[in-house]
Each structure stands twice: as C-alpha cells, then as structure tokens.
Amino acid sequence: MFSVKELVDSGCLKTVPSSYAYQSKPDDRISFDKEIIPIIDYSLLTSGSPDQRSKIIQDLGHACRDWGFFMVINHGIPEKVRDEMIRYIDGFFNLTEKEKQEYAGKELFDPIRYSTSFNVTVDKALLWRDCLKVLVHPHFVSPRKPDGFSEILEDYCKRTRELANELLKGISKSLGLEENYISKKMNVEMGTQMLVANFYPPCPQPEIAMGLPPHSDYGLLTLLIQNELTGLQVMHNGKWVPINPLPDSILINTGDHMEILTNGKYKSVLHRAVVNNKGTRISVGTAHGPPLDGIVTPAPELTQASAAYRGITFRDYIELQQTSQLIGKTCLDHVRI
Numbered sequence: 001m002f003s004v005k006e007l008v009d010s011g012c013l014k015t016v017p018s019s020y021a022y023q024s025k026p027d028d029r030i031s032f033d034k035e036i037i038p039i040i041d042y043s044l045l046t047s048g049s050p051d052q053r054s055k056i057i058q059d060l061g062h063a064c065r066d067w068g069f070f071m072v073i074n075h076g077i078p079e080k081v082r083d084e085m086i087r088y089i090d091g092f093f094n095l096t097e098k099e100k101q102e103y104a105g106k107e108l109f110d111p112i113r114y115s116t117s118f119n120v121t122v123d124k125a126l127l128w129r130d131c132l133k134v135l136v137h138p139h140f141v142s143p144r145k146p147d148g149f150s151e152i153l154e155d156y157c158k159r160t161r162e163l164a165n166e167l168l169k170g171i172s173k174s175l176g177l178e179e180n181y182i183s184k185k186m187n188v189e190m191g192t193q194m195l196v197a198n199f200y201p202p203c204p205q206p207e208i209a210m211g212l213p214p215h216s217d218y219g220l221l222t223l224l225i226q227n228e229l230t231g232l233q234v235m236h237n238g239k240w241v242p243i244n245p246l247p248d249s250i251l252i253n254t255g256d257h258m259e260i261l262t263n264g265k266y267k268s269v270l271h272r273a274v275v276n277n278k279g280t281r282i283s284v285g286t287a288h289g290p291p292l293d294g295i296v297t298p299a300p301e302l303t304q305a306s307a308a309y310r311g312i313t314f315r316d317y318i319e320l321q322q323t324s325q326l327i328g329k330t331c332l333d334h335v336r337i
C-alpha cells in the first residue's frame with residue numbers, strides 16, 4: 001500500500017490504521033473567536049493612487065508582522081485558471097498508482113516527486129496526505145499526464161510567480177527598503193519556485209489523523225489555493241485559527257527565509273492542515289525562494305544589533321527540513337545564532 005488514496009479506495013475503511021494515528025489531538029487550542037484574517041486588495045498595490053498604495057503597503061507590513069498570513073483579493077489570476085489547476089491536480093492523483101509511481105523521485109532534488117505522508121523514513125505517524133512536488137522554476141518541468149497538465153501548470157506557475165514578485169516589492173517597501181531590494185538580493189529572477197500539491201482523501205476518523213502537522217514553509221512566500229473543502233489552520237496568538245478563504249482569494253504566508261532575511265522582523269507562520277470525513281481536500285501551494293545555491297543571510301539594513309541567523313544555502317536548508325521530522329519551526333533552530 002503506497003498512497004492514502006489507494007488505502008481509501010481499497011475498501012470501506014471504518015477506522016484509521018494505527019500507523020496513521022497522530023499523537024496530539026487536532027482539536028486542541030482551536031480559536032472560536034471570529035478572527036479577521038488580513039485582506040490585501042492587490043489592485044490597490046499595483047494601480048491605486050499614491051495614498052492607496054502607501055496605505056496598502058502599510059497593511060501588508062502589518063499582515064506580515066502580526067500574522068505572517070493574509071488573503072489577497074483582486075489579484076488578477078482568473079477563476080478559470082485556478083479551477084483548471086485544481087482540476088488537473090485532481091486528475092493527476094486519479095491516475096493509476098503505476099502511472100503516478102513513474103514520478104516517485106528518488107532524490108530530494110529530483111524535479112518531480114510524487115509521494116505520501118511527509119518523509120516516510122522519519123515520520124513517527126503517517127500523514128493523511130498524498131503529495132506531488134514539482135520544481136517549476138528556473139527550469140520548467142511537468143508530469144506528462146494527465147493530457148494538457150503541462151500547459152495549465154506552466155500558466156498557473158507563471159502567474160503566481162508574477163504575483164509573488166509584486167508582493168515582494170510591496171513587502172520590501174513595507175520594511176523601508178527600495179522596492180526591488182528583496183528581488184535583487186534574493187535574485188528572484190533566477191529563483192526557485194516549487195509547486196506542492198496536497199491531496200487529502202476523506203478520513204473515517206479525522207480527529208485522530210493529521211494532514212500536515214504544525215510547520216512553517218521554507219522560502220520567502222507561499223501562495224496557496226484550495227478546493228471547496230477547508231482544513232488549513234494558522235497559529236495566531238497561541239490559538240489555531242481555521243481559515244475560510246474568500247471564494248476569489250489567494251492565501252499567502254511568509255516562510256522561514258523571510259524570517260532570516262528580515263532578521264526576525266517578519267516571522268514565518270506556523271500552520272497545519274487537518275482532514276475531514278466529507279470529501280477529498282486539495283490544496284495547491286507554490287513556494288517562492290532564492291536560487292538553490294543562493295545564501296540567505298539577514299539584510300544588514302534590518303540588522304541593528306547583531307544578526308540572529310547565520311547564512312545557509314537555500315538547497316542546504318531545504319535538505320535539512322525535508323530530511324528531518326516535521327516539527328513546528330525546529331528547522332530554523334539550525335540557523336539561529
């Protein structure tokens with residue numbers, strides 16, 4: 001048995017197999033306050049009046065500092081493109097196991113990797129999640145199947161890359177830096193973009209299984225879309241806030257390399273994905289970072305006293321994170337001074 005999908009498809013599962021039983025209950029510390037997730041109107045960032053633009057840059061700064069998480073509306077990525085992306089991801093996971101296994105990369109930096117759980121060699125409990133990772137930039141690749149996937153994937157990734165780059169300009173300004181500061185310093189033109197598509201089949205006992213445990217993402221920013229089912233929760237003020245995205249929005253979160261670059265001014269956000277018994281949840285993230293060989297260190301302009309993190313190549317950091325157990329933000333401890 002390889003994937004969760006295969007496990008679920010193989011019969012009428014009434015309980016979660018013990019290998020998938022997650023030790024801490026997913027319903028601990030849930031926030032029942034109706035928290036307002038920051039909403040950023042992207043159109044004001046790119047074509048608002050000077051006043052609107054400076055207000056939205058300020059809002060962007062607050063969202064990064066206080067939440068590390070926000071929704072972007074009026075972002076210009078058409079509904080059709082987002083829907084098609086989800087549909088093709090669903091199509092990919094609905095290929096036969098044999099077809100998908102063709103993409104089960106063996107090496108960490110293989111450009112296409114189909115897998116299950118997080119890292120089965122280190123996971124204490126298996127996760128209720130199958131996954132497809134594709135390294136789409138600076139060199140675009142795509143699984144050949146299903147037919148037409150490659151065109152949709154390329155279009156979606158180009159659009160999300162442009163969106164991420166514009167947001168990085170606004171974030172640079174919110175830090176009091178020149179708007180191209182982050183893109184130049186991180187060489188985002190040649191930067192890494194990793195597509196991570198998550199497939200969480202319906203789970204007979206969602207309260208004892210976990211889709212993705214608490215973690216932060218590597219990279220500067222992650223952009224995320226999902227199908228109609230919710231499951232993402234973000235840690236805010238010590239509580240898990242369930243995220244119900246506005247229908248047309250794209251979710252954004254800051255990653256570990258934003259925390260390193262800003263010397264802790266904008267921290268990466270802890271989040272997790274819980275599962276449900278209603279249907280298959282799909283989420284599609286794109287993580288945006290520097291080139292694999294780029295070294296990320298705190299920006300001197302943002303480092304008053306001393307640097308709180310040491311430099312590390314993006315490749316080494318990803319390797320550290322992907323080969324260890326996924327536990328909160330522990331990976332950052334390796335580079336904290």
Ligand SMILES: O=C(O)CCC(=O)C(=O)O
Binds near residue numbers: 226231
């Ligand atoms: O499924 C989700 O909503 C979150 C996915 C996620 O956090 C990730 O892929 O890193």
Ligand SMILES: [Fe+2]
Binds near residue numbers: 215216217271
């Ligand atoms: Fe994540």
